[in-house]
Amino acid sequence: xxxxxxxxxxxxxxxxxxxxxxxxxxxxxxxxxxxxxxxxxxxxxxxxxxxxxxxxxxxxxxxxxxxxxxxxxxxxxxxxxxxxxxxxxxxxxxxxxxxxxxxxxxxxxxxxxxxxxxxxxxxxxxxxxxxxxxxxxxxxxxxxxxxxxxxxxxxxxxxxxxxxxxxxxxxxxxxxxxxxxxxxxxxxxxxxxxxxxxxxxxxxxxxxxxxxxxxxxxxxxxxxxxxxxxxxxxxxxxxxxxxxxxxxxxxxxxxxxxxxxxxxxxxxxxxxxxxxxxxxxxxxxxxxxxxxxxxxxxxxxxxxxxxxxxxxxxxxxxxxxxxxxxxxxxxxxxxxxxxxxxxxxxxxxxxxxxxxxxxxxxxxxxxxxxxx
Amino acid sequence: xxxxxxxxxxxxxxxxxxxxxxxxxxxxxxxxxxxxxxxxxxxxxxxxxxxxxxxxxxxxxxxxxxxxxxxxxxxxxxxxxxxxxxxxxxxxxxxxxxxxxxxxxxxxxxxxxxxxxxxxxxxxxxxxxxxxxxxxxxxxxxxxxxxxxxxxxxxxxxxxxxxxxxxxxxxxxxxxxxxxxxxxxxxxxxxxxxxxxxxxxxxxxxxxxxxxxxxxxxxxxxxxxxxxxxxxxxxxxxxxxxxxxxxxxxxxxxxxxxxxxxxxxxxxxxxxxxxxxxxxxxxxxxxxxxxx
Amino acid sequence: xxxxxxxxxxxxxxxxxxxxxxxxxxxxxxxxxxxxxxxxxxxxxxxxxxxxxxxxxxxxxxxxxxxxxxxxxxxxxxxxxxxxxxxxxxxxxxxxxxxxxxxxxxxxxxxxxxxxxxxxxxxxxxxxxxxxxxxxxxxxxxxxxxxxxxxxxxxxxxxxxxxxxxxxxxxxxxxxxxxxxxxxxxxxxxxxxxxxxxxxxxxxxxxxxxxxxxxxxxxxxxxxxxxxxxxxxxxxxxxxxxxxxxxxxxxxxxxxxxxxxxxxxxxxxxxxxxxxxxxxxx
Ligand SMILES: Nc1ncnc2c1ncn2[C@@H]1O[C@H](COP(=O)(O)OP(=O)(O)OP(=O)(O)O)[C@@H](O)[C@H]1O
Ligand SMILES: [Mg+2]
Numbered sequence: 001x002x003x004x005x006x007x008x009x010x011x012x013x014x015x016x017x018x019x020x021x022x023x024x025x026x027x028x029x030x031x032x033x034x035x036x037x038x039x040x041x042x043x044x045x046x047x048x049x050x051x052x053x054x055x056x057x058x059x060x061x062x063x064x065x066x067x068x069x070x071x072x073x074x075x076x077x078x079x080x081x082x083x084x085x086x087x088x089x090x091x092x093x094x095x096x097x098x099x100x101x102x103x104x105x106x107x108x109x110x111x112x113x114x115x116x117x118x119x120x121x122x123x124x125x126x127x128x129x130x131x132x133x134x135x136x137x138x139x140x141x142x143x144x145x146x147x148x149x150x151x152x153x154x155x156x157x158x159x160x161x162x163x164x165x166x167x168x169x170x171x172x173x174x175x176x177x178x179x180x181x182x183x184x185x186x187x188x189x190x191x192x193x194x195x196x197x198x199x200x201x202x203x204x205x206x207x208x209x210x211x212x213x214x215x216x217x218x219x220x221x222x223x224x225x226x227x228x229x230x231x232x233x234x235x236x237x238x239x240x241x242x243x244x245x246x247x248x249x250x251x252x253x254x255x256x257x258x259x260x261x262x263x264x265x266x267x268x269x270x271x272x273x274x275x276x277x278x279x280x281x282x283x284x285x286x287x288x289x290x291x292x293x294x295x296x297x298x299x300x301x302x303x304x305x306x307x308x309x310x311x312x313x314x315x316x317x318x319x320x321x322x323x324x325x326x327x328x329x330x331x332x333x334x335x336x337x338x339x340x341x342x343x344x345x346x347x348x349x350x351x352x353x354x355x356x357x358x359x360x361x362x363x364x365x366x367x368x369x370x371x372x
Numbered sequence: 373x374x375x376x377x378x379x380x381x382x383x384x385x386x387x388x389x390x391x392x393x394x395x396x397x398x399x400x401x402x403x404x405x406x407x408x409x410x411x412x413x414x415x416x417x418x419x420x421x422x423x424x425x426x427x428x429x430x431x432x433x434x435x436x437x438x439x440x441x442x443x444x445x446x447x448x449x450x451x452x453x454x455x456x457x458x459x460x461x462x463x464x465x466x467x468x469x470x471x472x473x474x475x476x477x478x479x480x481x482x483x484x485x486x487x488x489x490x491x492x493x494x495x496x497x498x499x500x501x502x503x504x505x506x507x508x509x510x511x512x513x514x515x516x517x518x519x520x521x522x523x524x525x526x527x528x529x530x531x532x533x534x535x536x537x538x539x540x541x542x543x544x545x546x547x548x549x550x551x552x553x554x555x556x557x558x559x560x561x562x563x564x565x566x567x568x569x570x571x572x573x574x575x576x577x578x579x580x581x582x583x584x585x586x587x588x589x590x591x592x593x594x595x596x597x598x599x600x601x602x603x604x605x606x607x608x609x610x611x612x613x614x615x616x617x618x619x620x621x622x623x624x625x626x627x628x629x630x631x632x633x634x635x636x637x638x639x640x641x642x643x644x645x646x647x648x649x650x651x652x653x654x655x656x657x658x659x660x661x662x663x664x
Numbered sequence: 665x666x667x668x669x670x671x672x673x674x675x676x677x678x679x680x681x682x683x684x685x686x687x688x689x690x691x692x693x694x695x696x697x698x699x700x701x702x703x704x705x706x707x708x709x710x711x712x713x714x715x716x717x718x719x720x721x722x723x724x725x726x727x728x729x730x731x732x733x734x735x736x737x738x739x740x741x742x743x744x745x746x747x748x749x750x751x752x753x754x755x756x757x758x759x760x761x762x763x764x765x766x767x768x769x770x771x772x773x774x775x776x777x778x779x780x781x782x783x784x785x786x787x788x789x790x791x792x793x794x795x796x797x798x799x800x801x802x803x804x805x806x807x808x809x810x811x812x813x814x815x816x817x818x819x820x821x822x823x824x825x826x827x828x829x830x831x832x833x834x835x836x837x838x839x840x841x842x843x844x845x846x847x848x849x850x851x852x853x854x855x856x857x858x859x860x861x862x863x864x865x866x867x868x869x870x871x872x873x874x875x876x877x878x879x880x881x882x883x884x885x886x887x888x889x890x891x892x893x894x895x896x897x898x899x900x901x902x903x904x905x906x907x908x909x910x911x912x913x914x915x916x917x918x919x920x921x922x923x924x925x926x927x928x929x930x931x932x933x934x935x936x937x938x939x940x941x942x943x944x945x946x
Pocket of ligand 2: 046047048086162
């Protein structure tokens with residue numbers, strides 16, 4: 001059981017002066033037993049951060065603590081962590097059983113205990129039939145499960161997972177996801193988990209850290225990240241389809257602040273959308289253009305919302321995904337997606353969309369930061 | 373601070389003997405040799421400064437120029453012919469030949485032999501009295517002569533013959549590996565485009581072997597410049613000094629004639645020659661590698 | 665491809681094979697002939713009355729300079745020199761390659777480039793200082809001197825072989841083992857060694873042929889009793905007491921070539937693979 005602290009971490013590969021800075025001052029605090037999700041674009045430094053937590057990369061600057069104790073100089077084997085690597089990293093010369101047992105035997109776990117652990121893990125991950133095979137004889141998904149098994153065989157202080165489910169088929173991925181969730185509930189081991197999958201991020205994490213170019217953009221609960229994104233990057237990174245960012249102008253009508261959004265491309269008229277903020281908070285932005293953030297599911301049918309503002313918009317395209325119809329339109333000169341019920345769309349050229357303004361957020365157009 | 377974990381210093385410890393060996397026995401010794409080439413050393417090292425006298429001695433020595441010329445002849449013919457034969461055989465072998473493995477093994481086995489053995493064998497075969505010359509005469513060409521081994525103008529070419537015999541198979545193996553590495557989809561695409569086999573080789577496959585050409589040329593050049601054993605065994609540098617190469621020149625001046633200074637100067641010239649060949653080659657390769 | 669051109673294809677390939685084999689055949693044939701038969705017959709004819717007299721003489725009685733006890737003692741010298749030198753240089757090269765690829769540190773790339781240049785120097789440029797150094801530490805006249813020299817100048821190649829091989833081993837594999845609790849040597853023995861057999865074969869065969877076939881170091885650094893077989897062979901061929909005994913020369917040449925030929929026949933597949941892996945990539 002352990003808490004994990006990451007304080008002002010910087011990482012430069014190669015020469016400190018000339019090299020590329022990959023991590024630029026990361027601060028994260030994860031309490032004992034918490035499940036942290038790391039998300040971010042490819043190459044933003046997620047694996048690098050995991051490697052540093054594991055002790056596999058040196059820390060250029062800053063401090064990593066486990067249970068409040070600085071571990072910067074501690075070699076990986078003394079940190080009591082288990083890690084699942086992006087590329088599985090199974091030992092090619094060992095069969096599945098030996099792969100799982102390797103870490104145990106180095107830690108001098110008695111043979112009978114090893115066997116029991118292997119049996120338990122193999123059952124959990126449904127790899128009992130594969131125990132005597134070499135990694136080369138396994139499929140991608142099977143390898144990934146063995147890699148998971150190798151980590152789960154130990155009960156470390158901290159689990160590090162680097163996109164552990166990325167190569168599984170959809171069904172297995174769902175199963176494994178709930179396995180991991182249950183396992184975390186049962187063992188309560190502090191976990192850092194890198195993923196590109198929105199659903200994994202939302203369902204597994206106690207906390208999510210969204211990274212971009214070596215900087216944490218936002219660190220908070222899944223709900224905060226989803227509903228109150230700190231900036232336009234987070235807003236458009238999380239969620240699928242992402243949050244709509246609609247250029248709008250603000251005005252004050254009596255006590256209410258209203259956002260004005262141009263409808264369609266050619267149409268002159270605009271919609272007035274009342275916001276749920278006080279004039280005080282937005283007074284610097286009055287009369288200026290801002291970005292109005294609204295998730296597709298908050299631009300929907302009357303049946304799915306109450307007390308929303310209804311606006312009729314032109315349809316440029318419709319995608320039926322099964323449960324939903326994604327309706328594309330133009331608002332404020334940009335493409336916007338609304339999530340309607342398939343029945344309410346049909347062949348029509350226009351649609352009635354209900355804007356649930358309680359979930360609207362505002363961003364500064366220049367800096368991209370949320371106005372609140 | 374706690375003591376560094378073993379894994380921090382073990383890699384350095386493991387590499388340190390090699391580093392030390394390289395610093396002393398490669399770089400240090402090169403410096404000593406260079407230094408020695410500027411001294412009065414004769415039978416024994418004598419660290420009295422002599423300026424460029426030893427180089428003057430060297431360049432005034434006809435034998436050195438003979439050896440340099442021989443190296444140029446031998447080196448260029450050896451490299452070009454070995455590569456041409458090697459590439460030719462590799463392309464032929466690449467045509468889904470039955471018994472390819474067997475033929476490949478036959479072409480390559482000379483590589484396993486010492487140059488001394490090769491030299492000894494060819495010396496016997498090329499000897500004018502009982503060797504090749506006599507066979508051809510026995511076949512009925514009574515006035516056939518083949519006396520290159522004892523002909524001062526031709527002796528160096530016998531070294532080329534033996535050298536190519538030994539190294540062409542090696543070039544073949546490298547080229548064949550390169551040919552096999554060419555993406556078969558590219559070849560299929562070219563076939564679909566209607567290219568004939570010779571065109572495919574000329575326009576697509578051979579150009580993509582660039583790095584292999586580079587490696588083969590590098591290795592053969594290296595063998596050529598170091599050539600010592602083969603000449604020693606085949607002609608001994610003779611007749612007279614007619615087939616001398618710099619490696620023999622260096623050996624004789626340093627170890628038989630007690631002219632350490634001149635020997636060192638000739639060794640330095642060999643190093644410079646290798647660098648003059650390798651550096652542009654490697655530079656060109658690195659540049660085209662970056663471009664790719 | 666039509667039948668005619670395929671016929672020519674095979675004809676050319678077979679001719680080339682005959683050419684490659686011819687010297688070996690001539691050597692073998694000559695070594696089993698008597699001197700009379702050599703003088704009377706043809707170079708390429710098979711021996712009419714095969715005799716192994718020349719082989720016996722080459723092995724234990726022929727003169728190699730002042731000594732007249734054949735190649736035997738020198739053959740043993742070569743074995744004593746080659747086997748330890750091959751093993752030592754291969755093991756160090758393996759560890760070097762491992763450290764250089766998976767335990768990089770500041771300066772390790774520079775170190776590698778530095779070592780690499782060692783592959784390309786003409787050895788003439790280190791002969792003089794090395795001769796004096798070996799003299800100073802008393803290594804002349806023993807095989808230790810030659811073992812030492814071959815290890816020192818073989819390291820660049822063995823390191824290059826292993827580096828090029830290990831660079832293809834994913835770094836995460838080593839990381840996984842470290843997280844599992846393994847250290848530098850444990851990872852080498854348990855993870856890398858089991859997958860290194862191909863490159864070990866390659867490196868051992870390469871080093872064996874290089875060291876066994878070496879002549880330059882042997883002739884420069886060895887005393888008359890510690891000479892390797894290549895030097896002895898050269899001496900044997902050059903020592904003429906009366907009639908030139910070509911059959912003995914040829915038998916001696918084959919004896920000197922036998923170990924490398926044997927290695928090549930037994931493990932030639934790896935040899936080819938090794939030459940390509942090490943050279944083409946490097
Ligand atoms: N050993 C290294 N030397 C130099 N740069 C490196 C090294 N390892 C990674 N990088 C660089 O650091 C940056 C971050 O890499 P990292 O692997 O942490 O990204 P990531 O967030 O895990 O991406 P992905 O989602 O694609 O796995 C990348 O730009 C990468 O090119
Ligand atoms: Mg990654």
